[in-house]
Amino acid sequence: MSDLQDRSRRFLWHPCTQMKHLEAWPPLAIAKGEGPWLIDESGKRYLDGISSWWVNLFGHANPRINAAIIDQLGKIEHVMLAGCTHEPVVELSERLAKLTGLGHAFYGSDGASATEIALKMSFHFWRNSGKSEKIHFISLQNGYHGETVGALSVTDVALFKDVYAPLLRQSAQMPSPDFRLAEAGESAEAFALRCAEALETHLQHHADTTAAFILEPLVQGATGMAMYHPVYLAKARELCTQYQVHLIADEIAVGFGRTGTMFACEQANIRPDLMCLSKGISGGYMPLSCVLTTDEIYEAFYGDETASGFLHSHSYTGNPLACRAALAVLDIFEQDDVIAVNRKKAEAFTELMEPLRNHARVQHFRHLGMIWAFDVTDASKGFSRTFAQSVLDQGVLLRPIGRTVYCMPPYVVDIDQMAGMVIAVTNALKGIE
């Protein structure tokens, strides 16, 4: 263990970590980054195969994003957004409105705070509209929406949730359309439609007391990159409209091109009532999140009474540096035609991974946009950590979720780097149980 690793272990409390495990598995001490590479203290390079927890889009130390932030630093680093405004946050809101058709942007700092904002906003909308009995939320089985108390209430990942159950509000979970759960011979589409029927049954009985249905469009990330057919989104939209329940699209992980379209909802041609964004929004540079919503929701808060407004706030709401990073990200999308370029790249990467799809230990190989995942059929209990260590020794940073190995690289990754990743994964599959 290096000095830095040891100090980190003693003075920090690392996220999502049993700290004792760091005795045997010290944290990777990163000195710098360069494109898709992370470089440790000793100069060893690691391919960032999971985009630093799904946030990085255009590589580390990206010259264009760096320049935008440096330019902004010379102007104003931060100013509160209550009673003040500034160019970066206004321009970002305009551009997000244009991209999503949702014309009102409320900012937070993390994904979980976006979830909190969306839930509170939905509840408060119904209250302002004379429907104060709509106080419950529904979400998908195995869904993930963050880990603050409100967000955890709609999250359904046992490892994160069970201990805190006594603190949480009850919410109902709808069957997940994850196609791995389909019956033998049943298509992903037929299964998604069957799951939508269960959603309808729930709404028939509980719509009167339900404020919103929150889901991760197309990919349930934290449960292990569970993917589902877009027809489920189309159906969910239809049913939420019919039963007067808000549809909250949590695009925190899937937004900004991750699934092959700018936003995952586009693949079902739907517009949610509220959309949560974070992670890729700033290219992985700064904590920034945003909830976008419709005129209808916005207008229900608009009036003379202070208390009928949405009085939620965070100190760093709409931070100018983070907004400038986000604007630079949107510029890169436009200037480099990223969605189209990624489509070509993804095709080549998928071809490269054919041997993994056909590997004897691999099940449910799946791919969408810039996400690839598969399950290891015979993974033992400690699989994810030993697998991660094995690929790390080969210069690739991956973090399997249980027995699911996934790759979610920054968009700047090239075919040779991906080929290196496939070799490392194949080698690890030889040795690791």
Ligand SMILES: *Cc1c(COP(=O)(O)O)cnc(C)c1O
């Ligand atoms: C990561 C994530 C969140 C939480 O975001 P944080 O910034 O980690 O709080 C919420 N929803 C989804 C779908 C996520 O992937």
